[in-house]
Amino acid sequence: MLLVHSILxxxxxxxxxxxxxxxxxxxxxxxxxxAADNKAGLFFMIACDIQLLVGIILFFTSPLVGAARADMGAAMKDSVLRLFTVEHESLAIAAIALVHIGKSKVKKATDAVKKHKLALNFYSIAMILIIIMVAMIMTKGQRGWI
Structure with missing residues (x-):
């Protein structure tokens, strides 16, 4: 599952x-x-949702996260364990929420300029959080570029 999560x-x-x-x-x-603009947002949201599902499975099956959840006090003192039990998940949920909120607001907007502005704002902020998350994994997690 970790390989699937990395590829996704x-x-x-x-x-x-x-x-x-x-x-x-x-x-x-x-x-x-x-329709292409709509599909871009839809595919982004779908990719995020699939990644979230795989991430949830990893969260509950990973021995590393399991050990950290067994002693959260100690995990909070270890930057790698804290990354995989709290920080990564928090950023992921925030980013995916922004994608969903953005997609919903875009759908409800009536004018094209407003739709594009909403999409740009929400998707850009989500992407910034995702890039930060990936960078944290690359530096602290040392998982490679797969």
Whole structure:
């Protein structure tokens, strides 16, 4: 499951970049909100949701996280254990919530400019959190670039 989670990271990053680029082009070019713009946000949300499901499975089956949850006091003093039991999950939930909120607000907006602005704002902030999360894993977790 860890390998699947690592590979899915790229799907999240790529779909997120796609969604942000489409939103940026829409804002800067004042173009209509098209089906492709909608699909970019939808695929970003789906990739995040699949990644969340795999992450939840890992959270409850990982021996590392299991050991940390057994003694949370000690885990909070260890930066790697804290990363995998609290920090990573908190950032992931916040990022995925932003994607969902953004997708919902975009769907409800009536004008194309507003849709693109909402998508750009919510998806960009989510992507920043995701990039921070990936960077934390790369530096503290030392899991490699798979």
């Amino acid at each position: 990271r790229w799907a999240v990053l790529l779909t997120g970049i796609w969604a942000v680029i489409r939103a940026y082009k829409g804002v800067s070019g004042k173009t209509p909100f098209t």
